[in-house]
Amino acid sequence: xxxxxxxxxxxxxxxxxxxxxxxxxxxxxxxxxxxxxxxxxxxxxxxxxxxxxxxxxxxxxxxxxxxxxxxxxxxxxxxxxxxxxxxxxxxxxxxxxxxxxxxxxxx
Amino acid sequence: xxxxxxxxxxxxxxxxxxxxxxxxxxxxxxxxxxxxxxxxxxxxxxxxxxxxxxxxxxxxxxxxxxxxxxxxxxxxxxxxxxxxxxxxxxxxxxxxxxxxxxxxxxxxxxxxxxxxxxxxxxxxxxxxxxxxxxxxxxxxxxxxxxxxxxxxxxxxxxxxx
Amino acid sequence: xxxxxxxxxxxxxxxxxxxxxxxxxxxxxxxxxxxxxxxxxxxxxxxxxxxxxxxxxxxxxxxxxxxxxxxxxxxxxxxxxxxxxxxxxxxxxx
Numbered sequence: 001x002x003x004x005x006x007x008x009x010x011x012x013x014x015x016x017x018x019x020x021x022x023x024x025x026x027x028x029x030x031x032x033x034x035x036x037x038x039x040x041x042x043x044x045x046x047x048x049x050x051x052x053x054x055x056x057x058x059x060x061x062x063x064x065x066x067x068x069x070x071x072x073x074x075x076x077x078x079x080x081x082x083x084x085x086x087x088x089x090x091x092x093x094x095x096x097x098x099x100x101x102x103x104x105x106x107x
Numbered sequence: 108x109x110x111x112x113x114x115x116x117x118x119x120x121x122x123x124x125x126x127x128x129x130x131x132x133x134x135x136x137x138x139x140x141x142x143x144x145x146x147x148x149x150x151x152x153x154x155x156x157x158x159x160x161x162x163x164x165x166x167x168x169x170x171x172x173x174x175x176x177x178x179x180x181x182x183x184x185x186x187x188x189x190x191x192x193x194x195x196x197x198x199x200x201x202x203x204x205x206x207x208x209x210x211x212x213x214x215x216x217x218x219x220x221x222x223x224x225x226x227x228x229x230x231x232x233x234x235x236x237x238x239x240x241x242x243x244x245x246x247x248x249x250x251x252x253x254x255x256x257x258x259x260x261x262x263x264x265x266x267x268x
Numbered sequence: 269x270x271x272x273x274x275x276x277x278x279x280x281x282x283x284x285x286x287x288x289x290x291x292x293x294x295x296x297x298x299x300x301x302x303x304x305x306x307x308x309x310x311x312x313x314x315x316x317x318x319x320x321x322x323x324x325x326x327x328x329x330x331x332x333x334x335x336x337x338x339x340x341x342x343x344x345x346x347x348x349x350x351x352x353x354x355x356x357x358x359x360x361x362x
Contacts, residue, residue: 082224
């Protein structure tokens with residue numbers, strides 16, 4: 001159990017790091033959205049699942065309730081993160097932020 | 108009436124989960140506030156669902172979710188590959204695409220939009236009636252839409268016709 | 269196991285500082301909002317990890333829930349606000 005929890009946390013940290021590197025490296029706003037929106041939600045869910053499992057290691061009613069609460073955070077992040085990404089993307093499109101494209105690079 | 112009861116039960120379960128106390132005072136306060144919330148906003152939680160078998164919907168979601176999670180992991184590995192590639196700018200080819208969906212129920216459209224945002228190199232920017240606007244990171248990601256995901260969402264959340 | 273969580277929280281602080289670079293650097297307002305959103309998600313998870321470290325998860329989990337909700341609402345609010353004020357975005361975008 002502890003090993004599963006630990007590996008979940010480590011995998012989540014990896015995806016968090018990838019998300020941040022993507023946030024810093026990508027050339028324009030829309031591509032940054034990809035790194036931030038996807039990597040972050042998966043990484044957060046993985047780490048949260050890991051913490052919930054670790055918390056269940058000494059089993060009791062109280063720890064079960066806390067783990068369910070932690071799972072509720074995971075579900076919330078899963079629903080809220082794409083919605084936030086979508087809202088920012090729509091705002092960018094309406095404002096008229098120029099997307100980076102390959103043609104600009106070649107000229 | 109059925110939606111009111113369903114809303115109330117969901118609220119109460121959530122209350123018990125969040126409070127974690129089982130004495131008479133906390134439970135009665137919980138019942139009272141859940142009743143008030145149900146009274147004020149019972150039509151919000153189960154919006155647009157008049158007559159549907161709940162069992163079918165739940166089963167569809169349960170069958171859809173593991174596949175979605177697997178797709179998300181694959182998508183993240185692809186994004187990780189692109190991010191960590193030293194010559195990243197050669198790999199990406201961002202583009203905006205539009206397509207029409209056959210899904211009718213609002214919840215199915217929302218589920219499809221969220222799934223698209225979470226999976227390979229694509230972000231849903233806008234939904235207008237049945238027109239999806241999607242921003243894709245690579246050419247292959249743009250060509251893969253709308254594909255298997257739309258079919259699976261339709262199977263999971265559309266009423267069987 | 270505690271060592272793992274400690275190392276994780278240290279890595280988290282480094283990642284948060286890197287996200288702050290994006291928030292400070294811009295170049296558009298929306299980049300800053302996005303950076304803020306990412307920081308919020310990270311802090312939600314960091315709160316859980318800190319709770320585990322102090323063996324007080326049952327307390328920190330409530331704070332984490334409130335933080336996640338506030339982060340989501342703040343992002344939506346900021347995005348909606350700049351949806352209706354086109355000038356601000358274009359001034360920053362150069």
